[in-house]
Amino acid sequence: MALRLDYSNMIAGHASAGIPETQLREHAARFRDAHAALRQGHDAGTLGFLDLPGNRHLHDQVVRFAEQARGGWRDVVILGIGGSALGPIALRTALRPPLWNVLDVSHRDGHPRLHVLDNVDPLTIGTLLDGLDLRHTLFLVTSKSGGTAETMAQYLVVRQRLEDAAPDDARRHLAFITDPDKGVLRAIARDEGIPAFDIPPNVGGRFSVLSPVGTLPAALIGIDTASLLEGAADLMRRCDTAELARNPAGTFAMLQWLADAYHGLRMQVLMPYSDALRDFAAWFVQLWAESLGKRRPDGISVGPTPIAALGATDQHSQVQLFMEGPVDKTVTFISIGSPARDVEIPALHEDRKELGYLGGHSLGRLLDVERQATAGALARRGRPNMTLHLDRVDAWHVGALIMLLEIATIYAGALYGVDPLDQPGVELGKQFTYAMLGRPDAEGARREWNLLPKPEPQWSV
Secondary structure, X not given: OOEEEEOHHHEOOOOOOOEOHHHHHHOHHHHHHHHHHXXXXXXXXXXXXXXXXXXXXXXXXXXXXXHHHOOOOOXXXXXXXXXXXXXXXXXXXXXXXXXXXXXXXXXXXXXXXXXXXXXXXXXXXXXXXXXXXXXXXXXXXXXXXXXXXXXXXXXXXXXXXXXXXXXXXXXXXXXXXXXXXXXXXXXXXXXXXXXXXXXXXXXXXXXXXXXXXXXXXXXXXXXXXXXXHHHXXXXXXXXXXXXXXXXXXXXXXXXXXXXXXXXXXXXXXXXXXXXHHHHHHHHHHHHHHHXXXXXXXXXXEXXXXXXXXXXXXXXXXXXXXXXXXXXOEEEEEEEEOOOOOOOEOOOOOOOOHHHHOOOOOEHHHHHHHHHHXXXXXXXXXXXXXXXXXXXXXXXXXXXXXXXXXXXXXXXXXXXXXXXXXXXXHHHHHHHHHHHHHOOOOOHHHXXXXXXXXXXXXXXXX
């Protein structure tokens, strides 16, 4: 089992807009500082996601609950948003068969379907709830603070539905994933005897996929969560070095930072060549954007713009821009060595040049050749790119991929000079939402909202 980063096409000798090899070497000391900052943060207890692979207590709770629930539910529904939803969605897409939710239960080995309500669109929520048999549905309410407006609104809607359907049995259909001590969900769980799973206080939402936020729904649908954590732990061991050339997460972060800070490559594309990993690109977008798009203490705004793409699908949409548009992007491909399943291409119409050459190959071979061709074409046009190679898409490799990108994010925060763990840019919008909906403790935000200029009729068409 292996995960490998090939960054040849990020270097100026392979792609003219790439990073000079001398520049990479010159910044080795800066990476040592970033690695030291990560270690200091871990020692200080602020980087709790690094402890998740070894937290047996949290994992044992999840496994026991999933074993006891086996066969008891037809559907599991996550109520959550942001990191509470993107991680579980990525795990389901990667590690359950395509169309998992439409397979007959006999083809799911008795495991439930998994739905994720990651928005408050009333059409989506109402339609799903109307279509579920609530007698056989478990709802996982995920909010560390217990104050997330969207998730709490979802919870109230679901709770009323459960109370209407079975007033004496509503609590049996709920489990909370929240702070171990604080917040309204923890208080309700204590008062009503609802199962509650811990998000450690030092684990932020976008870093929480290896906590019960991700492992509980994963275990409920039969994903090997022990192997997931083992892969993450292995990657942590590989990154426990200040030697840049031996640290894959450090190399990824350093190259992306250099590309942005020194070469104007301010957009960073993650492009897996695997449908199974398409939702990991969306998960990465939140991780990278919310962690690094910040104002530094000196008032300067920094941060790359992450972009999700999918090979080979986006060869026919975005790659034209990547190839001939502004030279302001890097592309990181994800390749899969051995697909979980392959399909041979029949040797038909061999006398037709447009078709005959395909016969005898496989779809997996075609997909990987297209990745190689796209990477080579980008490099030929001077466009920097690199490739994360995974032997296969399984729980171990997915865990390793998660940990690589999370550690890289912390390194990048140190390189950019920002705190990758906070998100002050989203707080004002939250406070305005609370104010407009009448939350009692939002009077200050209400006053600030009332000072905003009002829409002008002449500027509306």
